[in-house]
Amino acid sequence: MTKLTLVVFSGELDKAVAAFLIASRAAVEGWDVVMIFTFWGLGIIRDPDRKLKKKVAAEKVFDMAMPRGADDLQLSHMKMLGLGTSMMKGRMKAKNVLTVREMMKEAKEFGVRFLACGLPMELMGIQSGELVQEVDEVCGIGRYLEEAKDADVNLFF
Helix, strand or coil: CCEEEEEECCCEHHHHHHHHHHHHHHHHCCCEEEEEECHHHHHHHECCCCCCCCCCHHHHHHHHHCCCCHHHCECCCCCHHHHHHHHHHHHHHHCCCCCHHHHHHHHHHCCCEEEEEHHHHHHHCCCHHHECCCCCEEECHHHHHHHHHCCCEEEEC
16 A cells, blocks of 8 residues: 655645645545644644643743644735735635645545644643544654655655
8 A cells, every 4th residue: 555644844724735635635545644743733733622721931922823723824925914815715715625624624534644743742832632633643753753664655744
């Protein structure tokens, strides 16, 4: 079986869309697909309804600076004070393109596995209880390396 690993480092809308489109297409074609969310990419898999209270000052800053879930992502370019992101989301809706949150659920239905990288979570004050239910595992870099060594394709977003 062909295997694909995707490292999702960015928390930007356009890059998240690309990552989920590739992951879902590969899964539909029978590939074993693993998405590993790390650093800013962790914002994609944060659940907007699950906010934990106990955080120190630095963790609170990261909490405010990071997107709180897939619906809170911004474009990497053409931001225009949020207008560019609104325009893109509008175009996606007009063209019947799923939202990132919907893409996440669809990818999960296709068998894509979601891993969250533990050290960046710890550094940024993200607790496992803040992640969406689709996350299969919180892991370390060793787990990523284990997945990547057997992968036929390894992509970085």
